[in-house]
Amino acid sequence: MSSSSTFSLLVAERVKAARLAQGHSLSHLAKQAGLGKGSLSELEAGRRNPTLATLYSLADALGVPLSHLLPDAGSQQPRAEVASPGIRATLLHSTVTAEQIVEEVFLLTLTAGEKRFSTAHPAGTTEHLYLTSGHAEVGPTAATQTLHAGESVTFQADTEHSYEALSTTARAVLTILTPLDPSA
Template sequence: MTRNSPPDVGQKIKALRSREKLTLDGLAKRSGVSKSMLSQIERGLTNPTLGTLWSLTQSLGIDLASLLDTPQEEETSAPEIEVVKAYQTPEIQSADGKCTLRILGPIDLVSKTEWYDMRLEAEGCLESEGHASGTTEHLTVLEGALSVRIGASVQHFEAGDTARYQADVPHFIENKGQTPARALMLVLAP
């Protein structure tokens, strides 16, 4: 866990519940937190409120600080692996709703490198103004087929193909097919 990452309270609560030999239902009754909310917290699908954490720590007989602290040996004994859960991955959509970009790259690299999981519905188009001078895009089709249009030039490509092109001019990524397409897009600034 990095210094700026939130603690994984879900795993800690699950471990404490198991140590106490409590079922989800048992801890729900003891804490007043619903069974479904407990399940979501333990699986890392939701972030609990302070009030929910307070109820859980009181019913498990621990203080809130111990739930939020990371043991010192845990920080130094294992290499860091940062996990971004699916529900934490930001998405943006085109104005017409036919293109969805899941932002896979970390925010601190956005000035140099961006990468996206792109889904483009049938007859959809992602229109882009030119990026900074010298910027290139690398688009790998995973499903379906796409076209890239820059000025009068158009290139068509299918699943498994990669298009590399200058992206510092207006360009269009189009799905002229009748089925959705999916691609990975990497944007590299100079």
């Protein structure tokens, strides 16, 4: 079995388990995530490779961090890597802190010519992005910042935000902190 099909099957298991744990039907989750029921069915069966955009839509609809739908970064499986036009994200680490905050660390590769918009994450979510190479524009859509290699930005990610390479390629380490209980 190829690492791509192994990845698809592991993601399929996690998406289906999260959907069933919350008592959602396939139709309900598909509608909440803005996906076709057939597409979600194929994804849950492991017959479709999910894009980063699809997984974020599902994570947002389920109210879980993205890493909950990806294979464990510390497992013997290949690192979870998902992509959409203009962006590739590799999950490096995911844990839940003693303070009940999900901490996810991703390696991002941005390519010029595509701006990636991310919908609002759960209330209280914060992102820290450190640009390791290139130039990029990142942050809340209404107030993006231009970064150069070696610079960083921290912002509340519970509003729409975006990422865009201003150089041919830009690479970054992204840490996302999501409280498990936003009211806490």
